[in-house]
Each structure stands twice: as C-alpha cells, then as structure tokens.
Amino acid sequence: MFAIYELCIIFGSPIIFAIGGFYFCKERLFKENNIRHVVTQILFAITFSLSCTMFELIIFEIMDILNYGSRYIYWKVVLYTMLLMCIVVLPxxxxxxxxxxxxxxxxxxxxxxxxxxxxxxxxxxxxxxENFPFLNAKYSIFSIEQAISRVGIIGVTVMALLSGFGAVNAPYTCMTYFLKPITEASIANMYRKVKQNQSMIASKKLKYQQLEDELNRSAFTRSYESPSNIFHRFLNSVSNSNAHVKNQMDELTNDIYELEEFAKYLEIEYKEQTYWKERADYSKTLQGKYFNVLGYFFSIYCVWKIFISAVNIIFNRVGKVDPVTKLIEIAVKHMGYDIDIPFWSQQLSFITIGVIAVTSVRGLLITMSKFVYAISSRKYAHIIVLFMAQVMGMYFVSSVLLIRMNMPHEYRTIITEVVGNLQFNFYHRWFDVIFLIAAIVSILFLYLAHRNVRVKSDL
Known part of the structure; x- marks a missing residue:
C-alpha cells in the first residue's frame, strides 16, 4: 500500500519536526528559566510536529507528492492526533x-x-x-466535525487577533516616522537619575541597618539591668529613645518602598529610551532604510486589508476563487498575456502557501517566545508552555480551514473530505470581523501611546 519513499516521508518528516520543536522549547522557552521539564517538552514537540505536518500535507496536495490514498490516511492520522492533543491530552x-x-x-x-x-x-x-452557525445539522454530536468546528473557531479568533495587531504594529515598528525623539543627553540624564536613586536606596538601607543594630544593643542592655537599681531613670530614657528609633525605622521603611517603586519606573523609562535610541541608530543603516520602505508597503496592506474586511462584513462577501487564480485570470483578461492558467496557478499557489506556512510558524513562535519571557516564572513556566502548545494546535487547525480558500478548487477536495463539509464561509467572515476589531483597537492604542510620547517630549 505504501511505497518505501512514502514511508520515509510519513515517518521521517514528523520526527524531524518534533526534534525541532523539542529543541525550540528547550533552548528558547525554558533556557531563560533553567528548567528541565521533559514531559512538557515532549508534548510541545508533538504539537509542533503535527502543526508543521499539516502545512506539509497542504504543499504535498499542491505538488502531488504521495498518492491520493496515502495522503488521505496521513491527513486523517495527523488531524485526529491533533484534536486528541488539543481536546484531551493538553488540557x-x-x-x-x-x-x-x-x-x-x-x-x-x-x-x-x-x-x-x-x-x-x-x-x-x-x-x-451552540452560538455559532459553523456546522451542518446532519452531523452527530460525537462526530469529528463537531470537534474540528469548535477547535477552528478558537484558532480563527486567535489568528485574527494576532493578524489584526500585526498588520498595524508592523508598519509602526518599521517606519522611521513613528520613532520617538530620543537624544544621548536624555539617556545620560535618565541614567544619572537611576544611579542617584540607587544611591539613595543604599544610603537609607544602611541607615535602617544602623538603627536596627542600635535597637538590638539597647534591648540587650536592658535585659541585664534591674529596674529597681540606680539606673531606673536611665532605662526610662532609653525606652523613650527606642520608641523614637522605631519611628525612624518605620519612616525609612516607607521611604525605601517608595524609592524602590520609583526605581522600577526609572528602569522602565531608561530601557525604553535606550530601545528607541537603538532603533533610531538602526534606521540609519542600509537594512534599517530597507525596513522603512517595507513599512510603507505594510501600511498600504493594512489599509487595504481593513477596507476589504469591512466590505466583506457589510456585503457578506466571501471569495469563490482563490486569490492566485483570480490574479492570473485578471492578467490574462485585461493585460493580454497568453499563459497556462492551471500550470501557473499550481506553481504560484505552492509559493503562496509556502510563504503563509513559513511566516505563520515563524510569527507564532516569536510571539510565544515573547509571551513566555514576559509572564513566566520558574515555577509556572512549564504550565505557560503547555497552554501555548494548546493555542498553537488550535491555531494551525484553523489555518488549514482558512488556507483552503487560497487553494484552487481541485486541491480543496481532500481537505473537505477529511474535515467534513463545514460552513467554511463562516470562518472567513468571523476572521474578518475579529481582524477588523483587533486592527481598529490596535490603531487607537498605538495612536494614544504615540501622542502621549509626543506630549512628554514637548514637556
């Protein structure tokens, strides 16, 4: 049934992907916290391998690698295993x-x-x-379509949120227009404030330690003196002095707390100024200028995508032809090119799907790394990684549902057979709705943040 080379691909590629996922989890997610949680690494590696394998199968479908029966069984095994991971094992x-x-x-x-x-x-x-019309009524409650539809809606929501933010944040990050005006003098001034604050904290902690030592010596002296001897009045004065020392210590405790809180603020401000100065220096390099130009293209794409999403929502519009084939048809019809539409549709679809797959995997892994570094601790890092593995699995299941629309009709058949006849148009409409909301909220947030920086710099 399976040829030797097919068995090598079917068993070899998931193992390679799993090794890559295990290494990424160990070196990028756990290395910062110096954690060795083998079970978590294995579960993450399995989920990562299944995610990459689904994209691999889409490319196999376009390039006609493996025979149809082998691909169908491969799809079933991978998809069922992924659903088992997302719904049972990882939770x-x-x-x-x-x-x-x-x-x-x-x-x-x-x-x-x-x-x-x-x-x-x-x-x-x-x-x-019960709240989304994404499933045909003919499927039973225990069918695989019931599970895929629910995993898909969660994954599409996550994907749309990330895409909406990314479409706005990419030009904001790349373009020099949005750089904050930071000078070497302001960074030096902020660094001086950080050091002065640290010096004040150290001075007050030293004073606190001296008062604590004085209080301990006083307590030691009183424990060896009798209140009935000639030192009675002296001890009363010592007691009053101790009360004064305790008041001073309480004041120092409050001062130290306030200075340490202020130190956190200064540290954040210093790091932020350093970051924007480094970005300004980077923007003057050749690579920085390239990304600045790229930022303008991102801006055009962002405006176009927001506009198209709004049009799709208002007119309930979903494309019937994949974008690649549509572009080729326009070129043939309006520009007079005589080209083989099926051939070039296959080749360009392969490139498009490959770019989508690589950027999706890379983007999600970068986002996961930043998220884990930002909120994880040594105690809970492995829990965060397990949660991100579940999100990753749902994300890539939904990617298959959405990428289906970017494929020519002849390549969609096997995906439809494997996942069932779901309401695919609903997922695209839902993606547009969440994408539009995420993009608008991101624009408002970045606008307010940028305006606040301008006001602070003017002051």
Missing amino acids: IAISVSFLKSFFQTKRNYVTMFSILFYGIYIFMFWKIG
Whole structure:
C-alpha cells in the first residue's frame, strides 16, 4: 500500500519536526528559566510536529507528492492526533501541572480537581457550538466535525487577533516616522537619575541597618539591668529613645518602598529610551532604510486589508476563487498575456502557501517566545508552555480551514473530505470581523501611546 519513499516521508518528516520543536522549547522557552521539564517538552514537540505536518500535507496536495490514498490516511492520522492533543491530552496536562503547584503532596486532591476542571473545560468547549452557525445539522454530536468546528473557531479568533495587531504594529515598528525623539543627553540624564536613586536606596538601607543594630544593643542592655537599681531613670530614657528609633525605622521603611517603586519606573523609562535610541541608530543603516520602505508597503496592506474586511462584513462577501487564480485570470483578461492558467496557478499557489506556512510558524513562535519571557516564572513556566502548545494546535487547525480558500478548487477536495463539509464561509467572515476589531483597537492604542510620547517630549 505504501511505497518505501512514502514511508520515509510519513515517518521521517514528523520526527524531524518534533526534534525541532523539542529543541525550540528547550533552548528558547525554558533556557531563560533553567528548567528541565521533559514531559512538557515532549508534548510541545508533538504539537509542533503535527502543526508543521499539516502545512506539509497542504504543499504535498499542491505538488502531488504521495498518492491520493496515502495522503488521505496521513491527513486523517495527523488531524485526529491533533484534536486528541488539543481536546484531551493538553488540557489534562495543564490542569494536573497547575494543581500540582498547589497540592504538591496530596495526589488525591490533584486527581479529583483535575477531573473536575477537565469536566468544566469540556462543558465550556462544547457550549461554543451552540452560538455559532459553523456546522451542518446532519452531523452527530460525537462526530469529528463537531470537534474540528469548535477547535477552528478558537484558532480563527486567535489568528485574527494576532493578524489584526500585526498588520498595524508592523508598519509602526518599521517606519522611521513613528520613532520617538530620543537624544544621548536624555539617556545620560535618565541614567544619572537611576544611579542617584540607587544611591539613595543604599544610603537609607544602611541607615535602617544602623538603627536596627542600635535597637538590638539597647534591648540587650536592658535585659541585664534591674529596674529597681540606680539606673531606673536611665532605662526610662532609653525606652523613650527606642520608641523614637522605631519611628525612624518605620519612616525609612516607607521611604525605601517608595524609592524602590520609583526605581522600577526609572528602569522602565531608561530601557525604553535606550530601545528607541537603538532603533533610531538602526534606521540609519542600509537594512534599517530597507525596513522603512517595507513599512510603507505594510501600511498600504493594512489599509487595504481593513477596507476589504469591512466590505466583506457589510456585503457578506466571501471569495469563490482563490486569490492566485483570480490574479492570473485578471492578467490574462485585461493585460493580454497568453499563459497556462492551471500550470501557473499550481506553481504560484505552492509559493503562496509556502510563504503563509513559513511566516505563520515563524510569527507564532516569536510571539510565544515573547509571551513566555514576559509572564513566566520558574515555577509556572512549564504550565505557560503547555497552554501555548494548546493555542498553537488550535491555531494551525484553523489555518488549514482558512488556507483552503487560497487553494484552487481541485486541491480543496481532500481537505473537505477529511474535515467534513463545514460552513467554511463562516470562518472567513468571523476572521474578518475579529481582524477588523483587533486592527481598529490596535490603531487607537498605538495612536494614544504615540501622542502621549509626543506630549512628554514637548514637556
């Protein structure tokens, strides 16, 4: 049934992807916290491998690699395994890991609450399907289509949020127009403030330690003196002095707390100014100028995408022909080119899907790295990674549902057969709605942040 080379591809590529996912988890997600949580790394590697394999199968479909029966079985195994990971394995692993951090020695509590939390998760997961018209009524409640449709809506939402923010943030990050005006003098001034504040904290902590030592010596002296001897009045004065010392220590404690809070603010301001100065220096390089030009193209794309999303929502419009074929048809019809539409549609679709696959995987991994570095701690890092693995799985399942529209009709058949006859148009409409909301909110947020910086610089 399977040729030797097909078996090598079917078993070899997932193993290679899994090794890459394991290495990424170990070196990029766990290295910062110096954690060795093998089970988490294995689960992340499996999810990453399945995600990459789904994109690989789409490319196989376009390039006609492997025979149809092999691809169909391969699709089924990969998709079913991914759903098992997203709906069963990863949620249970997350709940068990989370509860173990609270009930380290009480395994009965961990088991009991894990079952309870998983039951709540499944109930909420299933309730999603009651509010969205993404499934044909003919499918039973336990069909695979029921699971795919729910995983898809969560993944499409995540993808649209990231895409909406990315479409706005990319030009904001690349274009020199949005650079904050930072000079070497302002950075030096901020650095001086940081050092002065650190010096004040050290001085007050030293003073606090001296008062604490004085208080301890006074307590030691009183423990060896009798209140009935000639030192009675002296001890009363010492007691009054101790009360004064305690008041001073309380004041110093408050001062130290306020200075340390102010130190956090100064540190953030210093790092932000340094970051924007480095960006300004980078923008003057050849590569920086290239990204500045690229930022203008991103801006045009952002405006176009927001406009098209609004049009799609208002007129309930979903493209029937994939964008690549549509572009070729326009070239043939209006520009007089005599080209082989099926051939070039296949080649350009392969390139388009390849670019989408690479950028999707790269973008999600970069986002995950930043997210884990920002909020994780040594105690909870593995829980965050498990959660991100589940999001990644749902993200790439939904990517398959959306990429289907970018494929010519003859290549969509096997995906439709595997995932079922879902309401694919709904997912595209939902993506447009969430993308538009995310883009508008991102524009407002970045506008307010940029205006605030301008006001601060003027002051």
